[in-house]
Structures are given as structure tokens and as C-alpha cells.
Amino acid sequence: MLLTSDDIESAIYFSKLHLASIIFGYPVFVLIFGYWTRFKHTKLVFALFTLLSVPLLFINFLSETSLRYGQQVELVSYITIFGDQAYLLTGETYVYFPIMHFIYGAMSLFLAYCALRFYRRKQNELSAILVFTVFLQFITSYIGYQIDQLNSNWVYVGGVPMTLLSFIALTIISRGYKEKSIALSSEVKQKESLHLVFSRLAKISNEENDASFYQQAIELLCQYSKADYVIYGLVDDQDRSKIRTNLVYKDGNQVDNFLYERAGTPCENVLTIDACVHRSGVALDYPKDLMLMQEGIEAYVGYPIVGANKCTIGVLVLLFKAPLNDEQILRTVTDVFATRISAELRREALQNELKATAYVDYLTRLPNRTKLLTYINRINTEFAGRDEQALLMLFDLDYFGDINRKYGYDIGDQVIKVIGERLNNYSAEGLFFARSGGDEFALVINKVKTDINALINVHWTAIKAIVNQTCFVGNRKINISCTMGAVLFPSQQQDNFDVISASEQALIRAKEQGRGKYTFFDPTFLSNKEYIRALEADLLEALKVEDGLSVYYQPKVNKAAELFGAEALLRWNSDKRGFVSPAEFIPVAEETGAIHALGRWVVEQVIADFCQWREQGLPLVPISINVTASQFEDPEFIAFLISIVKRLDLPYHLVELELTESGLLTDKDNAIITLSKLRKHGFTIALDDFGTGYSSLSYLNELPLDVLKVDKSFVDGLYDERNRELVKSILAIGQAMELINIAEGTESLEQVELLSSMGCQYFQGYYYSKPLPKIEFEAWLKKPLANGHKI
Template identity: 35%
Template structure:
């Protein structure tokens, strides 16, 4: 703005000089006129002076008036220029050739973060890095040299507070008005920080998108609206086996074998309308194997218009296979791969619907393996599992395509014969099954034999629905098992009554513990030399309110089959320990109480903790508790059994092998068992006097126990002959009716009192 004023002053000086020269010329003319007229020089001089003065005053007034007008015009122009510069949102600058600020607007002051008065005299290079200053200096030199203005020179403003602004500047050379010599530079400096941020965000967004697509493990393809592929990501190449060159420009229909085409065409049409849609499809990999995909079509929208379609696909091949495996497992038995109860029931329900429509019969067979529990307990679960797998294969071979075979669990199988035109066909299938199962089975070098009991129910005679038919076939199977094994039974109405009674007994047994219907009886174990009672065996009985005293042979198998044996066994153990402690507290001589552990109890993972807790709860010293396990239980998994027995022995209790001689014990394992005594099974004792073989076995057991430093006790001693034989062979402890039958706790207390003299 000061530059503009200087120009104006120079022009005004020129005008004043012109006026003075003009006045002198006028005075000279007047003097010549006066000389020609002959006027006196003094008078004329006075006239000239007055005239000159008047002329001068007139000129001065004109000059002042002109100056006033021009000054106002100049101020107006200055205000216009200043107003224009201040209205510019970008920074305006004028600098010297050396870079010092001369002219600037307020926008530039704000951009540089300076106070206006501080900016005068500052160098433009003060607000940038050394590298940017070097770059800008080269630009100014080029403009000064060529006289050509430049635009869009980018650099970064560094403000006093440390903040930075990205700017874009223009550079125009300023020339002197008279001699056109370069005097400085002017231009616009624009803050482009927001634009740079937007560009950076756009670039970052582009890289994010590229990273999302390129590194996405899922298939990503873009399609034109006509269905042709425009781009694919690397995952697509991996999933399909085809390269981008092989797929771009195609419609990928050579990958799709699915029919109907609407499976993928309809979702694509929805995407073209702006709606995303998903579906599952199987494609053919380049190598030929199928790949299952879950595809979602997503519209590509630009300016509110759908310009293409994205396909985002996840490879669900493994998921599908896992789903099929899980589904198979949900409906098939894990051991035999036969249908399980759920699938069998579904098949039976559908077959019943077909039988009703076709007015034909169908049959349900329920079969159970005889002696399986004994084999499984004695030879181990691995042996039992192999046996079940063998039976399953023989059943498939016997039934073939005529029906559906399922495993219900354990050793129970069901068979559905869905179309039955003649009942004689049932007998044909049943006989095939019986003969197949009866054939000897060799597993791990051991030969075993099992038989089966089969129950049969018919639709519509024996039931109209799946549940009834299966229940009635089950009832018929139990009748076959009870009456004559290795045979079959057709269902009769009386069987349902018996099955109902069995169910009722099961329910009553579950409540027997809660209702205090169970009781223990104690059979004394005597040392014959002293006649002293060294222990008692606790025997459980069920005192039913209506049935009276129920033998354990009736309810123990049912308890084991239904799982009731676990709570029942704990009750027996706790009650026996409590009673033994009560006898000791009453002053009787300490003795052991023997409690039999069933196979189901012994297999419990927490059996050691259960025994320890009961001993702690009752206060009985562990030395006065003896746990009996059968020989078959001991040999199921000898190494595992030894580990459990060792843990039990650490508690301080005694352990005996019950029913010894009936199983398959080997001497090597018997040496390793941490046991205290062997109990000779009553079957050998009963036939001691009549069978030479039993006599030899009993004598051998006693001799073997003595060689192993084990005590031996015989059960079931009922006659004096048996007693004398056992005594002579070295058996020092016995129990049986020869000494005493099992006694109630009150009677046992009286017996102890009479022997020990305790009142």
C-alpha cells in the first residue's frame, strides 16, 4: 500500500513542476509587452508581481483542490484494495527479493500464527523447515529469472507453537513501474491441511480396502451388472484353484454345478436392486474336488446408483463336513456306527405312517446279549467293545436290506422290519440272528460265546405308536430272558402288566433309601480255633411295606442296571461303619466289618474320597473296615484296579477278594494286588464233600493263599463235614449257617454280649 502512495507522490511532483514553468513563461511574456508599451519598469514590475501573485494563489488553490480530490481517490482505492485483500480467505503476501514481508493480509497472519506487527521484517523462510526453504528459494529464483509465475508450490508452515500446516503457494514477480526492474514477489498462500488430511484419509482408506481385500482369507470378487468378473482377491485364487487371468472377464459359470440356477441368480438380481442376499453353494475346484461356500452378494453403490456387485464367500467345506459328522454322531452309535435310539425312533415313526397308508404290518425286535455283563466285567471293556462291534456286523449281515438295526445302549439292540407281509418272515430273520450270534467269537486270541434273547412286537396288534411298540418288544425280550435263554418271545398283553410291575419296583427302590426301607443284617465271621467273632459281613435287605423282606438277588441286579446301586452302596457303607463304631463305643471288642463294593461303585472316579469321607464322618478307625471286591471286578483292568486298591490301602482299610476261584485271576497279578485275604466262593464249599474237583480247588486256594501270606476265609459253611475239611486244610476263618445266619443289628448285639460278657 505504501508503494502505491510513493507512485502517487512522484506523479504529483511532476504536475507541480509543470505549473511553475508555465507561470514563468507567462511572466516573461508580460515583461515583453510592458517594454513595447513603454511603461515604467517599476510600475510595471509592481503590476507583474501582483499579477504573478494572483496567478500563484490561483494555481495553489487549484493544486490543493486537485490534491484533495486525488488523496480521497487514493484512499478510496487503498480501502478497496485493502478490503479486497482482507476478504480473501487465503493468505496474501508481498515480499522483497530477499524474502522479507512487505504486504500481507490478516488471513496470512492467522495462517502463520503471528501477531501482525511481528510479521513485518520476518523472512518467509522463518516459517518452514530448512529443506522446504531450499526448495522454495529455488522456485523464487526460477520466477525471478524467467519472469513466469508458478502455482501450487507445496510446503509445510511451522508455527511458533510447534503446530504445522500444509500450504500451497503461488509466486508472481513484482516489477518496478519505471524501469521494470524486479523488486519482489507476491502471491497467495492457501491452507491445504484439510485437503491433505482428506487425501491422506482417502489414501489410507484405499490401502485399508486393498489390505482388507488382498489379505482377507475369504473369497472376494467384484462383478459387473452383466455378471462378468472384474476383479478377485488372492483368496479366491486359492479357494477355486484358478488365477485372476482365468476368472476376470468370465461369469464363473464353469465353477457352478448347482441346479437350479435360481440358487445364485435370484440373489444376484436382488443385489442389482440394491439388496444384499446370501446363499450356500458348492463349486468345483480346478483340481476337481468340491468346495462348499457361503456367498453373500452385496451391491456396489456409487452416487446412489448400483454399478456392480461384490461377492464375499467363506469356505465352509470343513464346517459342512464337521456338521455332517456331528449330525451323524447325533443319530448313530459311536461304537458300532449303527443308528441310535433317536434315529431308530424316527425311522419307526415314518414306517408306521407308511404302514397305515399301505395297510400292512411291521415288526419291532428288541434283543439283549446273555452273559455280556459277565464277559465285559471279567475280560475288560475293550474286549466288550470289540465283542459289540462284532455282534453289530453279524446283525447287519443277518438282516441285510430288510430292516433297520440300532443300538439302544449297552448290549441292547433293536431291529425294525418295516414291511411285513408274512409273519413267517419274522421267524426266518430271528433264526438267522440267533445262529449268527451263537457262532464262537475270537478276540485277541480268546474265544468266547454269547447268546441272545429276543422280544417281538407287531403293528398294529401290539401298538399304534413307536413308544408302545418298543416298550412291548422290550417286555417280550425280558420274558424270553427269564423263561428260556437263547430264544425269542412274541409280545402278549400279560407282559405289559409284568413290565409295569418291574417299572413300579424300580421307582419304589429309588425311594427305599429315603423311606428307610433298607436294612442291614450281619453274618458273623469266626476264627474256629478260639471261637471268637473276628468280623461280620454286612448284607443289605429291603423291607418292603407290602412285599415284605425282598431278597438282594431280586433288587441288586435292578439297582445295578438302573444306577441306583451308587446311592444304595454308599448307604450300606455308611450304615455298616456307623454300627461297627456303635458296638465299639458300647464296649465290645473291636472287629472288622466287611462291605461288598459292586463293580459300578468301584469304577467311580471318587471312590477313594467317598470311603475316606464316610470313615471321617462315622469316626470308625480304618483298620476295622474291610472292602470286598469280586474276582471278576479285580481282573477287568488289573493295572487300574491295583492303583485304586493301593489308594484305598493308604487309608488304612483291609481289602479282600470275594468269590475267589470263579474268575480268571492270574498268579502274577494276584501277587501284585494289595489285598489282605481271599474268600473261597460258596459254590466250592457246597460241593466239597461230593465232588473231587471242588475239593481240589478249595484245597488249592487255601494253599496258594498261605504261600502268598494271605489270610483265607470260606463262606457258605453249613455242615460239620465242610467245617472239618476246611479246618484240616488250614482255613482259619469261616462264615455260614453252621455258625450263624445273618442277624439283625439287635440280634448281633445280643450275640456279641453273650460271647464277650458285655451287658
């Protein structure tokens, strides 16, 4: 370093101070610029620089000649560029001095990185200053090196860049604090202004005069924003391509409302996308918007008015003839006003809906059954004596009960709601949609003038498309279909209740032909309805007088045709009707409730046969009795079953209760409780038709079961490889759960061989035996039994 004195001790002392200031400055600059650029690892880098610098400080002060020089130092006379005499301390380089060069290089790289971070944050001025400082530091270092080599008569200027950087940094920080102080003061004023405007908005919101709310709110927004125009408008009900203004303020004064096209205006973006803000040049961006051009509008702020179901129904717009410099606060205020107006509109809509609750379905917002009957009655009255017709299309969702059982009633309600919304969207003039109850909907088409079949096909195609479209409820995808019945009125039916009844009969007939179809009402359907009523009456009468009712038994056997058990099957050979198929009378019994009386009769007959066989000394095998869902849910039936078996002192395990998946899925928790109770008494529980329902393996595992029956539909499909793999899986499930597997509907040796190879041990089907009357079945009891079944 250069000195004016030739005292070598002073030179060494000042050299130590000079080096100490440089070493101390390294971590300080790292800390300052690291935090300034918000470098997340600043503390770590600072710690590393400090860790390297502290030892150097100690070495510098403990060394006899400072960190820079070794043991041999001397003062050399030196003439500076200014002509002054000075003395230069020189000597051999100390062994640790290169570490300072390393730290210096690392700090320069870090400052360069900070410059890059300033640049990325758009602080170009600071970035340029840092880059220039690093560059200047290298220049001054080079000058210092040349002086040390006595190749230059310059003076040391190594500290100039950092001094300048410190000065500039302090200047920028000072200026920043001043700007922040001004900004803070402005922010305080803005917050006070916002507090005032929001307080006034809250006050007018709480006033009872609903009619004046919108006007007062728009006036308040106009006063706050100083906008040249404030416009509040809603999408026109008659023409949705246009917006009809409700309130318009120009220069603070209310002016007449008007209707304008949405297309080609920024309002279209507000309605279809979201809030739209143009700080300047909006008229140039939307040249088709004549109002913007004619009024010389420069800036635009628009926010959506949101109605029910989060649908955008209007706009709240601020227009300015001058560009906006800082629109953020204005955006917040406009958003709050738009939200409050939206809330008020929804409140009014809800109030109107509550008034119409008596005629509106709460879930779909469609007219309810009461409104439907009223509407049909009005049409019947209006069309009386005139050659005009209307069409009622009644449709319901196929297998909707399965959705409720599988996912729960909340999910089912959401599906109904989605379908209702879609139907509402499809609704148009002359189309009256209603929810007539449950999963049933209705469409009334007024004044039918075209070909009836063509009209039905058009709307039926649309309805199917609406219903068949996948319903997304939460993270579930639910697919559903529908079936429809149609009736023309008043020509086919005149009373409003009869019109509904006729469409219901057509709907029933459509379901009989296959789901997803429609049927047009035919008067002969009423005779079919009478047939069902008559069949129900004859069935109940047969129970009283035992007219042709009997129980048949179909054997369950092992592969060697040894009897393992049997299934009790009800047959009806009526004196009046002849043989009536179970496929015909069982559904009628379930629909009408006669199944409860039939079920008791079957149980009594099976128990009576057990007692007779016991008296005859015949071996007894388990007999399975089919139990429907409604029987299973009936506590009286369960109590009756337990009572009759106990009273006649029969082993409970001889009575096997056969239930279907759908029957158990109706109420899972109660099903498990009831099954556990029956099993505790000793009854055998069999799951019939496994694989045709929706039960999960976890649910199946919870059920207290003894027997798993493979449905006949799977056995019939054994020749298809995919079905064969499915049967293997079902049998594997049964084996894993230690259940007895029985294959239903085995009709050939090939089926038996295949099933046997898969591990199935027991079979039931025509290959071994058809259902037999009691006398013929007794012959099976006299044969050798499988597994030594004998009581």
C-alpha cells in the same frame, strides 16, 4: 611225456611245466564251475584244492626230476601212431605223485556234481558237456597210462578234454553275454514303456472328472497291452452268478456292454481264487465259455477288482488271439491297473458312505438307531389303517461287558464288527438289520404274512447261529451268545419310540428267564416296568423315613465256632410291601443308581453300631461291607468312608471292604490305586466270589488284598471231585499270597471238615449262624473270640 629232442634236461624242464599247468588248473576249474553253478560252498572247496595244490607246485619245481618221477629217469625212443620218432621220459614214480591222482579224482567228482546242478537248473546243454568232459578225461588218462607202460603208440591227449571244455565254456559265456545284452536292452525299453504308461495312469488318476477315469484307464491299458479284448466288469448286484461288463474294448475300439455267466469261465477263478493267467489254449481249457471259442481266443490274463473288506467284486480281463510268450510284465501292468481301479471304486464307495454317515453305524456299517426309528416310523405310517404287520426283534450280546473288561474295548469293537458283517451277509429283501446301540442289534421284518411264532423261530435260530459262531479276533477265539425280545407293530405299539421300548421290555424279561432265550412282548410287561419304577420310589422313600431298613450281621468263625468277624447285610421289611428280598431290590438299586444312597446308609449304620458296642464295652471284630463297582468308582463315596471312620476315631482295620472280581475288573489301574489308598489308611480289603470272574493270577497278585473268600457255588460243589480240586487250588492261591481264606455258604459239618482239611481256617454260613439282627449278634460278641480279637 613225448618229446622230439633227446636232451634229458629239456625233457625234465618241460615235464615240470606240464605238471605245473595241470596242478594250477585244478583249483581254477573248481572256482569257475563252482560259481557258475552257484554252489554256496565254492570258496571253501576252492581253498581246499588250493591248499593241496600249492605244496605240490613247490615240490614239482624243487625236485630234480619233477613231481612225477623219482631220481632215476631216462629217455626212451618211441615211434608214434603217425610214424614219427619221439622220445618218452620214463622213470620210477615219485612218492608224492599219487596225491595228484587223488586231486584229479576229487576234481572229476566235483565237475560231475556241477553237471548235476546244471541239470537241476534246466541247463541240460552244460550238464551234458561236463559229463562228457569227465568221461573223456578218464579215457585220455587211460591212453596216457598205456603210453607210459609202452603198451600203446598213441600220443598224449590228456589236455584235450580240459582245453575243449575251456573253449566251449568261453563260447557259452560269450553267447550268454550277448543274450543278456539283448535282454538288458529289451528290459530298458520295457521300463521306459512302463514308466510312460504308469505316468499316464497317475495323471488321469489325479484328474477331477471321476466319470472318465475308468474309460481312460481301460483305453490306456488297451494301447499298452495290444490285447484283442480288454474287459472291465463287476459282479451283477441282482444275480451274483453273472458278471455285468462296465467297459469293453475290441481291437482298440469300445463296444457294447453285455452280461455273462461266471460259471465255466476263467473269470470264476479270478473271483473265487485270485489272478488267472493262461499263456495258451484257454479256449480248450474252458469249452463252456462260448466267447472264447467263437472269437478264437488263445491267451487270457485276468485280475480281481477288490472292493471294501478285501472282497473281490469284479474282474479286469485281457484276451489275446495269439499265445503269450512272456506274460510277466503284462501281469504286473494288469495288476497295477486292477489295483488302481479297485482303489477308485473303494474311494467312491467311501464317499457315498460318508454321505450316509448320519444313518449308518460307523463300526458295523449297519443302519444306526436313527435310521431304525425312521424305518419303524415309515412302516407305522405306511401300515396305518391297513391289516398289515411288521415284526421287530431286538437282541443284545450276553455278558458283552465282561469281554470289554477282559480283552479291552478294541477287541470288543472287533467282535461287534464281526457280528455286524455276519448280519449284513444274512440280510435279504424284507429283512432290515440295524445296530440300535452298544451291543444291541435289531431286525425288522416287513409285511409279516406267516405264522408269527414260526417266523420268529426261523429267524431267531439263524440269529443265534450267527452270533454263537466263534469270533476270531487276532489270535483270540471269543464265544458269545445273545438274548432277544420281539414285538409286533403297529398292532401292539404304534409310536416308533414305544415300539423300541416294548421290545426292550421283552428283552429284559427274556434275560430274567435265562440268557440265550427270547420273549415275545406282552402288554403286561409294561406293568412290570411300572412295578420296578414303584419299587425304586419306595426304596428311596424308605431311606428317608427309615421304613423297615436294617443291617443284619452274619458271623465269620473258625472251626471251633469262635467269632472272627462278620458281614453286614442289608434287609428291608417295608410297612407297605412287607419283606422285600435283597435279590429283588438290590438289582433295582444298582440299575437305577439308588445303590449309592443305600451304600452310604449301610456304612453309617455299621459305624453307629461300632460306636454303641464300644460304649457298652463289648469287644469289636472286623465287619465287612459289600461295595459295588459303581460305589468303588465313586471318589465321593471313598472320601466319605475315610472321613466317617476318622471322625469317630475308630480303628480303620475294623471296616472290611468286600468287593467282587467283576467290580475290580472294570478299571484295573484305578482299582489298584484306590485299593492302595484305602489299605494305606488301614482298611481291610476282601475279594468276594473269587473264581467266578475272569481275573488272572498276575492281576490278582497286583491287588493289595487281605482276605480271599471262596464263593458259595464252589462250596456247594465240594462233593464233585473236579470242584473239590478247584477249591483246593483257590485256597492254595490264598495261602501262597498270605491272605486270610474264608469259605462262604458252609451249611454242613461235612463241608466244614472237608474245607478244614484243605487248609481253610475261617467259615461263614448257616451251619454256624444265619444273618442276625444287631441285638442277637451282640450275644456272639460276648463269647470267646477267635485269635483274641478285642479292642
